[in-house]
Amino acid sequence: MENTAKPVRKWDPIVKLTHWGVALVIVSNALIVGEGSIAHIYAGYFLAALIALRLLWGLIGSANARFSAFPPNPVAALGHARDIVAGRKEAHASHNPLGALMAYALWACLLVVIGSGIAMAGAPPAITTPVSVSQLVSEGEEEEGEGEHDEYGEGGEEGEGEEIFEEVHEIAVNLLYILIFLHIGGVALETARSGRRTVTAMLPGGR
Amino acid sequence: MSTPLKPRQRAAGRTLGDRRVTLVAGVVVVQAVAAIFFLADAVVDIAEDGWGWHVISEAAIAFALLAGVVAGAYHTRYMVERARRDAEALTIARGALAEQLQARFEEWKLTAAESDVALLSLKGFETAEISRLRNVAEGTVRAQLTSIYAKSGVSSRHGLLSQFFDDLIELGDA
Numbered sequence: 001m002e003n004t005a006k007p008v009r010k011w012d013p014i015v016k017l018t019h020w021g022v023a024l025v026i027v028s029n030a031l032i033v034g035e036g037s038i039a040h041i042y043a044g045y046f047l048a049a050l051i052a053l054r055l056l057w058g059l060i061g062s063a064n065a066r067f068s069a070f071p072p073n074p075v076a077a078l079g080h081a082r083d084i085v086a087g088r089k090e091a092h093a094s095h096n097p098l099g100a101l102m103a104y105a106l107w108a109c110l111l112v113v114i115g116s117g118i119a120m121a122g123a124p125p126a127i128t129t130p131v132s133v134s135q136l137v138s139e140g141e142e143e144e145g146e147g148e149h150d151e152y153g154e155g156g157e158e159g160e161g162e163e164i165f166e167e168v169h170e171i172a173v174n175l176l177y178i179l180i181f182l183h184i185g186g187v188a189l190e191t192a193r194s195g196r197r198t199v200t201a202m203l204p205g206g207r
Numbered sequence: 208m209s210t211p212l213k214p215r216q217r218a219a220g221r222t223l224g225d226r227r228v229t230l231v232a233g234v235v236v237v238q239a240v241a242a243i244f245f246l247a248d249a250v251v252d253i254a255e256d257g258w259g260w261h262v263i264s265e266a267a268i269a270f271a272l273l274a275g276v277v278a279g280a281y282h283t284r285y286m287v288e289r290a291r292r293d294a295e296a297l298t299i300a301r302g303a304l305a306e307q308l309q310a311r312f313e314e315w316k317l318t319a320a321e322s323d324v325a326l327l328s329l330k331g332f333e334t335a336e337i338s339r340l341r342n343v344a345e346g347t348v349r350a351q352l353t354s355i356y357a358k359s360g361v362s363s364r365h366g367l368l369s370q371f372f373d374d375l376i377e378l379g380d381a
Contacts, residue, residue: 012287013232014280021236049243053236053276060280062287123251124244205225 010201012062018054019202022047022110026180030173034139038131041121048114051107064093070100077101089194096190102183109176116169120162228286235279242272307371315358324351328364329371 011019025047033039058067076097083090090096095103127136190198249265256262308329312322320341327337334352338345352364361367 013229017232017236045243046240049240053239062284123247
């Protein structure tokens with residue numbers, strides 16, 4: 001009931017929008033659009049904007065969203081892990097210490113994914129002629145040969161460089177999947193421990 | 208204290224505020240996306256054509272977009288923090304008012320049932336609604352209200368309300 005409610009602990013709209021925007025891009029780029037397709041590259045830039053905004057928000061955002069509210073602290077994270085094992089519960093206004101580490105890990109991973117992706121793809125490709133949706137989402141050309149990428153690349157020794165970027169991109173993305181898996185597991189665990197607020201705090205409305 | 212609510216106005220007010228913050232936040236997100244694409248475009252243009260009027264104007268627009276993102280973020284933060292402060296202030300005020308009500312009810316020596324009825328009445332419930340909420344006859348509620356008015360030295364619901372508002376308004380002026 002409303003007049004027994006404590007001050008509402010929910011994420012602010014920037015956190016929610018960037019969180020679900022990032023989730024949407026990852027799902028889209030992993031499952032829906034083809035690797036290296038035009039849509040994939042645009043989604044990547046979209047992702048870059050969301051992450052940039054979230055990191056800016058970490059500096060100048062609302063109290064719970066700022067980095068200072070959840071500094072990366074492995075010692076506190078260990079303590080939190082012990083609390084979980086011992087069945088102790090503690091309320092955290094922002095991320096809990098383990099969740100904070102996860103947030104930084106996800107961001108670091110996403111930055112590598114974004115950086116390597118932009119290094120491969122260059123600027124968002126111009127969509128000049130009317131194209132069909134299938135063209136937009138179909139896989140981009142492989143780097144081997146043709147030099148189609150000269151258009152975006154700096155020319156020269158890009159062949160080898162792009163291969164490295166591709167490797168990095170793939171490794172980082174796979175690491176990202178593992179982190180997301182752990183993230184969802186962590187949320188499930190915290191929900192089981194402390195109740196639905198863990199999830200509802202990130203949902204629209206958030207009550 | 209967990210009493211029934213006259214929930215309509217309050218719920219609407221809160222959602223409107225939430226929506227306003229979300230709208231501003233949404234605009235900030237769209238601006239951020241636009242800024243990134245524009246910035247990427249400007250960088251490519253600089254790499255390809257070097258500096259020129261075209262690039263300078265593009266850079267200016269990109270800068271304006273970025274400034275808009277930062278300003279929008281600051282504004283969103285202001286709105287979020289203000290909403291949080293308002294909620295906290297409301298919680299504190301609510302607690303204080305509840306204490307004040309309880310103190311007055313005790314001072315007037317209202318019975319437990321009368322206190323409940325007085326509270327519901329102050330919250331704006333009509334006699335019929337109170338009787339439904341408390342599962343008693345309307346006549347009982349009316350009798351209890353009469354007793355409440357007598358004990359508090361007023362003759363109507365308005366008088367009862369003014370017993371509390373009088374204090375608040377004086378406090379506000381002082």
